[in-house]
Amino acid sequence: MNKTLIIIGREFSTRVRKKSFLVLTLVVPVLMAGFYAFLMWMLLKDDTQERKIAVINRSELQSPLERINNTVFEYVDTVVAEEEVSDFLKQSDYYAVVWISEAVMEQPEVPVYSFSQVPMELKNEIASQLRKMIEDIKRATVIEEAQVPELEEKLAASQTPVQVRTLKVSEETGEAKESSSEIASALGVIAGMVIYLFIFMYASQVMKGVIEEKTNRIIEVLVSSVKPFQFLLGKIVGVAAVGLVQFLIWVVCGVVLIVAMQAFFLPGLDLDALRQAGSTFSDIGGTQLTGEQLAIVQKLAMTIEPFFMLKFLAAFLFYFIGGYLLYASLFAAIGAAVDNETDSQQFLTPLSIVLVLGLYIGFAAMKSPESPLVFWSSLIPFTSPIVMLVRMPFGVPGWELLCSLLLLVASFIFFTWLSGRIYRVGILMYGKKVTWKELYKWLKY
Amino acid sequence: MSFFVAQNIIKNYAGHRALDDVSIEIPQGAVYGLLGPNGAGKTSLIRIITQITGPDSGKLFFKGRPLVPEDMNRIGYLPEERGLYKKMKVGEQAVYLARLKGMSRRDAIRQLKAWFEKFGIQEWWERKVEELSKGMAQKVQFITTVLHEPEMLIFDEPFSGFDPINVELLKKEILALREKGTTIIFSTHNMASVEEICSHIALINKSRKIIEGPINQIRNKYANNTYRLICKPVTGMEFRQLVGPEYEILSDKSEDGLHEVVLQCLEDCPANALLRRLLDDAEVISYQQIIPGMNDIFIKLVKEGNIILNE
Incomplete structure (x- = not known):
């Protein structure tokens, strides 16, 4: 156990000290802020061109x-x-x-x-x-x-602008709440995409690490000090810690930047007051926003309802970690099976296809969150981390969520075990082109 | 008591038996040479001893009790295929490897500093491994292998890739470790170094152990009663008549009137008797028994083994 901590420590500290980590960690919040500022500007700007x-x-x-x-x-x-x-x-x-x-x-x-x-x-x-x-x-x-007498007035009176409000009814409490489907689905898709990117980024970091250790032959020294599985576990957890730290930095920076941005672009706008105001179009804070702009901001404020956000964030973290663990262990097995990164393609392709498929189903889920394809792929562990997060803002029954989470846990335990067996054999197998058939044999060693 | 015992080890890889009922016994304080041609199963056996892989069947004992994972900290292993993290700093990496062997950070740093000083590489502590020359990196690897003062050390082809000066340095350190009582397993193709530093050997060929024992006993066993005689004949008598019926002349080379004759003793006959016969007719310069080198024994046994196995 102590040795696993030492391994986690190395995996974490060598990565965090890399320049590329620092650059990426700082650039993304700046990009986020830029994007947000751009959106705000687009939303609020008047056409100033003469x-x-x-x-x-x-x-x-x-x-x-x-x-x-x-x-x-x-x-x-x-x-x-x-x-x-x-x-x-x-x-x-x-x-x-x-x-x-x-x-x-x-x-x-x-x-x-x-x-x-x-x-x-x-x-x-x-x-x-x-x-x-x-x-x-x-x-x-x-x-x-x-x-016809007074026809003009009668016609005017017949004009009825219809306003459609979408209200989500909670299954447990029966309470109806104002919701905005556009913003909700955008939130889900963004979360799904973040998970997709993180899995790809960090799982392939694990793979790269394994290949590095194999090609420079340090692995044989390492596994004479710790069990291969223990080493693999330390590596996966260490890299995950890097990802989490990076993500937390982004969240904190993002929140700070967004709050700052709001203060800059929408001075005197009280989000809490907006939230409480519900659907009534009262003019709050004396801004010079048009009714339409105010409605958009109001919708944003309502979607970011504290309780839902907390639940969503918890689910996000769980799927983030679970999905990562599932893919990272498989990527590690691939890294162990090959001699260099170019050889990894043949094993990587099927996994990438599944992952990309997950992303596309996620996009589809935005349009039809109730379809059978979306339902099943939000339960199947290989796609569930992305698809379920897209579905969540539309409301997912508790048992489905639980089922999906349990399946994810069960499968990452199983696949980590499976990958561990391939890893154990693969890291000591030099200069050999490995086939699928061979990988299957390794399982039985 | 044997320090390390492997009993009836069998290890199969897909469609191939790497070790077939191999048993070895390594005495306390021995320098145990593990010999054999490429692909014989040496590395498979070493990986089992270091607990990198497990045997399919067979038992392993460390100091008289079954081997357990915690013993990893008491064993040092320098593999044939060895490397370091290229992007990591030398000192940091050495500390990491030492900690994985169960040392505390403070102990590791203190002892590493001493070793670095001994090998004259202190100024490399803060440098990255990729900046090191190959020989320098090997020194670092050697240090990290012995740093935690293991009771048993395993060197797989330790001298490959070293220049002669570093080979000497390494041999000196290995002998110093032997003096301290460390048990050493030594796998190599270099028979000269086997004769120089090994006390025991085992020969493995085609997944089987062929021979095992103290190196002197094995060499004497294969000394098939041949002798080398160097002398200067004075009377011009024929050697065949001089040596008598108990001896057969295998070869006779002469240069500047100096003969080098290889004799095989067919029947039991004391050396003194032979010398007495020679004394009147030749000036004897040297007479000694030919003890075969490990190289000859190795080649002989491997060839014989292959013939037997082929039949």
Whole structure:
């Protein structure tokens, strides 16, 4: 036991002191912060680009387009045919040309010519302004023709904007809670991807370590001091510790950065108050957010409900460790079976396929969390660490979660034992191309 | 009492028997040479002694009681295929290996410093292993093998890759360890060094032990009554007539009137009788029994063994 600790210590300290570890540990939070800042900026920014757009209006509409943020519309009288648009744009400093034909009322098709890609927002805004104007005119005509008293008011009253709220009902308490499926599934997928990356990164580190010890022949000295299985265990745990430390640093940095970012971008926004406010659209903290932006932030705040997050984090850690242990021991067996990393491909490919499959099923689970494929792969240990985490935000019955966890534990115990047997033989087998058949024989030594 | 005993060891690998009913006994304080051609099963036997692998059947005794995993700390092993972590610092790595043998960090550092000084490599403590020359790395490996003062040491081809100066240094250290009473198992192809430092040997060929015992007994056993006579004839008498019927002349080389004759004694005949016959007609310079070298015994036994096995 004492020796295992010494091994864990070496595996941990040599890796943590590597420059690559330091760089990765510091770069990822910076990237995370950058990404988050980018998202916030995208969410909150106004279109600040100053544009001038020429409008050739041949219709009866009276100046149908008005200023949108920093985009101004100028009505030009010159007649520009489609072939001449390029020349026209070159000669003037217009960003784009909007062509409103005479028949726009009957054939509402409005081309916008520009040298650059017109932003979605701008396009939608033009469309909605035109639509509103045309609709108003048409409605006015209808109302006039119908000769019904107070028709306009009645029509206005008939407008009913429907708001859909998704509420998740807890199976145990029957309590319904506001939830946001988009954000929930995003959370699950992100967690699944993190697990996928960690398994690949750290399990292959174990494999690399095993190959290194085998190729530089230190392993024979080591196993004359400790049992091979004990050594393997120390190695796997040591590398896991590196992964956990790195992950914790990321979480802490991430939380600090996100909180700082929120204070910077959304000053005076109280997340707790938002959470308590529920679905009511009260204006909180006097920010200048539009209703839509506020709704998004509110959804975020509600999804990050403390109890669920705690449960999710616990499950994440469990799947993270369990999945890693399962794959790491198999990767170690592969490392022991081969002489160098190039030879490892033939054994690595099936494992990688299963792991990648897990990730893809995880993506599929985001769309249909109840499908049989998703259900089974969230129980099968090779894919469950990824798929189950994607499923979790949609609500998973307790027994399924328990079943999946137990299966994972049982299988990593079994596969660690199996890998230990291959490892024991493989590390002392030099200069031999190993086949699957041979690996099977090693199990029986 | 034998220090280490292996009884009826059998070890199979897929479709191949690496050790077939091999038993050896290593006396306390012996330098025990484990000889045999490549692929004979030496390394398999060593891996069983060091508990890296287990035998399929057979028993192992350490100081009279069954071998247990804790004995790993009392055994030092320098494998033939040996290496170190390239990216680790020399001192740190040596401490790590020592701690895996059960030493405390403080003891390990103190003793390592002493050994490093002895071998003149103190300034390498903070360097990475990849910067070391091969010979330097071997010195570090040797130190880490003997550092925890094991009661039994196992060297598998210890001199391969060493330059002659380091071979001498290593031999000196091995002999010093023998003086201290450490039991040493020594596996090698280098028969000259076997004769020089081994007290006992065992020869393994084709997974079987062929012979075992104190080296002098074995050499004497294969001394088949041949003698080398160097003399200067004075009278011109024929040797055949001089030596008498009990002796057969196997070879006769002469250079500058000096003859080197190899004789085989066919019947029991004391050396004095032969010499008396020679004295009047030749000036005897030397007369000695030919004791075969380990090299000859090795080749002879392996060849014979192969013939027997082939039949």
